Amino acid sequence: MNRSLTIQLGLVAIVGGLLVLILPSYLGIDRVLQLTLNFAFSVLALSLAFLWGYAGVFSFGQAAFFGVGAYAYAAAAINFGDSTWAVPIAILTPVLLSVLLGYFMFYARLTSIYVAVITLVVTLIIYKFMGQTAKPSYMIGNASLGGYNGIPAIPPLNVPGRIDLWAGPVEMFRIAGGVLLAVYIGLRLLLVSRLGRVLVGMRENELRMELMGFDTRLLKVVAFAISAAIAGLGGVLFANWNAFIDPHVFNLAFAAQPIIWVIIGGLGTLTGPILGTVVLSTLSLELGTQKMLDVNLVLGAIFTIFVLLVPQGIIPSIRAFLENRRAGAANKPGVAHE
Amino acid sequence: MAIALVQILNTIASLALISVGLAIIFGMMKVMNFAHGELLMLGAYSVQTAYSNGVNLWIAMFVIAPIFVGIVGILIELLVIRHLYGRMMDTLLATWGISLFITGLITMIFGNVTQGISTPLGFYEIGGIRDSAYKFLIIGVTVVLFAGIWIVLKKTRMGLIARATMNNPGQVSVLGVNPRVVYTVTFAAGAAISGLAGAVLAPVTGVVPTMGAAYIGKAFITVICGGDAIFAGTAIASVLFGSINQVTTIVSTAEFGEVALLIGALLMLRVLPKGISSLVSNRAV
Amino acid sequence: MSLLAIERLHAGYGRIPILQGIDMSVEKGSFTGVLGHNGMGKTTLMRTIMGQITPTAGRIVLGGQDITRLSTHGRAALGLAYVPQGREIFSSLTVEENLQMGLLGKRDRAEQRATLERILEELPRLKPILTRSGGVLSGGEQQILAIARSLCTEPSLLILDEPTEGIQPSIIDEIIDILHGLRESRALTVLLVEQKLDFIEALADGTFVIQRGVITGTLTPAEMSDPETVREFVGIS
Secondary structure (H helix, E strand, O other): HHHHHHHHHHHHHHHHHHHHHHHHHHHHHHHHHHHHHHHHHHHHHEEEEEEEHHOOOOOHHHHHEEEHHHHHHHHHHHHOOOOOOHHHHHHHHHHHHHHHHHHHHHOOOOOHHHHHHHHHHHHHHHHHHOOOOOOOEEEEEEEEOOOOHOEEOOOOOOOOOOOEEEEEHHHHHHHHHHHHHHHHHHHHHHHHHHEEEHHHHHOOHHHHHOOOOOOOHHHHHHHHHHHHHHHHHHHHHHHHHHEOOOOHHHHHHHHHHHHHHHHOOOOOHHHHHHHHHHHHHHHHHHHOOOOOOOOOHHHHHHHHHHHOOOOOOHHHHHHHHHHHHHHHHHHHOOOOOO | OHHHHHHHHHHHHHHHHHHHHHHHHHHHHHHHOOOHHHHHHHHHHHHHHHHHOOOHHHHHHHHHHHHHHHHHHHHHHHHHHHHHHHHHHHHHHHHHHHHHHHHHHHHHHOOOOOEEEOOOOEEEEEEOOEEOOOOOOOHHHHHHHHHHHHHHHOOOOOHHHHHHHHHHHHHHHOOOOHHHHHOOOOOOEEEEEEEEHHHHHHHOEOOOOOOOOHHHHHHHHHHHHHHOOHHHHHHHHHHHHHHHHHHHHOOOOHHHHHHHHHHHHHHHHOOOOOOOOHHOOOOOO | EEEEEEEEEEOOOOOEEEEEEEEEEEEEEEEEEEOOOOOOHHHHHHHHHHOOOOEEEEEEEEEEEEOOOHHHHHHHOOEEEOOOOOOOOOOOOHHHHHHHHOOOOOHHHHHHHHHHHHHHHHHHHHHHOOOOOOOOOOOHHHHHHHHHHHHHOOEEEEEEEOOOOOHHHHHHHHHHHHHHHHHHOOOOOEEEEOOOOHHHHOOOOOOEEOOOOOOEEOOOEEEEEEEHHHHHHHOOO
16 A cells, blocks of 8 residues: 555544544534534445445445445344444345345346446335334334334444443544544545455456456445445434434435435545535535525526536546646646647 | 226326336437426426316316426426436436426425315216226326327327437438437427326326425336337336236235335346337337 | 538547548549548548538538538538448338438428339339338348438438448449449439449549548549559558
C-alpha cells in the first residue's frame, strides 16, 4: 500500500475520529440526531457506491439489505435483551439473503437491467410481505413483526455483556460516525487490495477478466455480499437511531434513495455519495419546514435539472472543473506545451 | 365460480391496462419511465376534476384524460427525455425527478387527501353473489384498447413506421423519417394510454397524489417480463401474472396475491431472461 | 455536371480522425466507384455523406445545395439513398412492408402501388416472397430487397456500400444486371463503394481510390482492367 494512501487514510481516521468525539458537545441535540441519521444513510450509500461504482453491479436492493439488517437487529435484540449477538446476526442475515439472491441472478448470467429489476422486485416483495405481518402469528421469538406498524421500542446498542451501559443519542452519534469512518477506510483499503482491483477490472471489462481466468459470477456474488453486509450495518444504526423500524424502508421511494444519493454525489467515488446523502437529506429536511412549496416538487425539479446539466454528479464535476483550471494554467503562453 | 372468473379477468385486464402504456414507451425507446405511475395518476385526476365540474363521466374518462396526459407526455419528451437518448441511468433519475415533481405539484393543488368517484354501472349478480358490474367495463376497455393497438401497429402507416423504428432506427432516418418525431409521438401515445388507464381505474382505486407508487412495481415487472413485443408480450404477461395474482388473492389475502405475482415474475425472468417475447415469432407485434 | 461534390472533408469517431481531407465529385448520371481496403475510410465517408457522422471540417454539396449540416432524413428528402454495408433491412417486417417503408414519401396509395409495381418489374426476384419476413431471407435476397427499398424512394443519387459482401456469385451477377438495367431506364447516379475490383470494374465509369482517409488517385475503366496498374496503385489483386 502506497504512502500517500496511508497518509490520506490516517488523516481521515484522526480528523474524523476527533470530530466524531467532540462535535456532540458543540451541537444541539437536534443536529446530533440529524447527523446520526445521515451517518446511517451514508453507510447505506457507501454500500451502493462500492457495488455499483466500483464492482459495476447496479442494484435496486440495497435498501432491502438495510431494512433486513434493521429488522434482524430488532428481532434479535428484543429476544436476547442484549445487543451483543444482535449486531452480527443483523449483518449476517442480509449477507445470507444476498448470497441466495446473488446465486440466483449472477449464476444465470442475467444482464444488468434484469438484475436491476429483480432487486427492485425482491425489495417490493419484502415490502408487501412485511406489510401484512400484523397478525399475532408473525413473531420471531418474542418480537412481533407488526405489519405496517413496524417494531417499536428496539433495545439500544450496549457494551457487550453490560446491558446497563447502553447508547444514548450522543453515544449513537459517535458509534454511527465511527462506523461510517471505519466503512469508508475499509472500502478504500479493499479497493487497493487484490480483490478490489479484480472487481474494478470486472467493471471495466468483464469479458477480459473471464478470459484471464476469473469467475465473474462468483466475484459478483462476493461484491454483492460485501455490499449487503455494509447495508445491513447501516440498518443496525438506523434501527438504533429511532428505536423503531417499519416496512417503509422497503418501498419504492426509499429503495430509490441510495441510487439518487450515489448519482448526485458522483458514481465511481466514495466521498461523493456521502456528500450526496448529507446534502439531499439536509435539503429534504429544510424544505420540509417551509410551507410554500411541496418537498417533492422542489426535489423533483432539482433532480431533473441536475441530470440535464450536471450528469456526472457533484464530486466528479468539481474534479473536472479543477482539472480544467489546471489545464488552463498550463496553456498560458510561456509554458512549455506539446 | 363464475364470479371468480370475472374477478380473474378483471385483474388481468387491470394489469394489462396499467402496463401497456409503459410497454409502448419501453418497446420503442428502451426507456424505463419512472414517472409512469404519475401519468396514471394524472389520468385519474383529470377524470375526477372534470367530472366534479359537471363534465359527463364518460367524456372525462375517454376523451379528456387521454388528451391531457398525452400532452403532458409530449412536454416530458421534448423537455427531458430527448436530451437523454441512450443514457439509461440518467433517464431513470430524470424520470424519477419528474415523478416527484408531478406528485408534489398535484399535492399542492389538490392536497394530500383521497377523493373518490362512485363506481358507476351498479352490480351484477350470479348465484346469489353480488359484484361490481364496472369490472365488465374494465375488461371491455382493455380488449378494445389492445385490439386497437394491434390494428394500428399491423395495419396503419404510423404502425409500420413505429415497428420499423423499433427494429432499426438508423435505417428509418435514411428512408426520410425523422426518428425524433417518432419518439415524441410514441411517448405521447404511451402517456395518453396510461392516462386513459388511470382514468378508467379511478372509480375503483380512489384518487390521491401518491397513487402512482402502487402501480409502478407491477407495471414494470409486467413490461420487463413481456419483453419487446408490445402487444403479445404485455398481453401474455398480464394473463399469466394477473391470474397468479387473483387466484392467490382468492385463496388467501390480497397482499399474498401481490407477493405471488412478484415471485412468479422472478421465476419467469430466470427462465426467460428476454421475456415472453422471446417465445413468440419475430413478426409478432 | 457534378451532382455530389465533397470538399476537404474531415470526419471521424470521437477523437479518432478517419477522413483526413477528402476531395471528390460524382457526375450526374454516372456510376462512380470508391475503391479501398478495410479501414481506409470508405464506410466512414459514406456515413458522413448520409449525415450519420458529423464532419469536423469541409463541405458536402448535393445538386448545388450545401448539405453539410443537414439531418439524415433531410438528405433523404433531397434524393439521397443509401444501402449500407450489411444490408440493414427491417428483419421483423415482411418484404412488402420493407418496400412500403421506402414508399412513405409517395403522395397517395395509387402512386405507391404504381411505384411498387415498377420496382417489382425491375427486380422480379422479390415478387414471390413479398410476405416473407425480412429476417429469414438469404443474404442475396436481403441485398436485392435493400436495393429495391432504396429505389422506392426514387432517389437522384444511390449509394451502395459493399453490396457484394457475403453474397453468392450468381446473385452478384444478377445485381450487376439490375444496376445496368436501371442505368438505362432512369436517370440514376450511383456511388459504389467496394473492396472487390471485379464488381467495380463491371459497373463504374470512373473510380476513386481511397487510402488512409484521403483520395490518392483515380482509375479509368481501362486502367482498372490492367492488373499491373492496379497492383501498383492499390495493392488489391
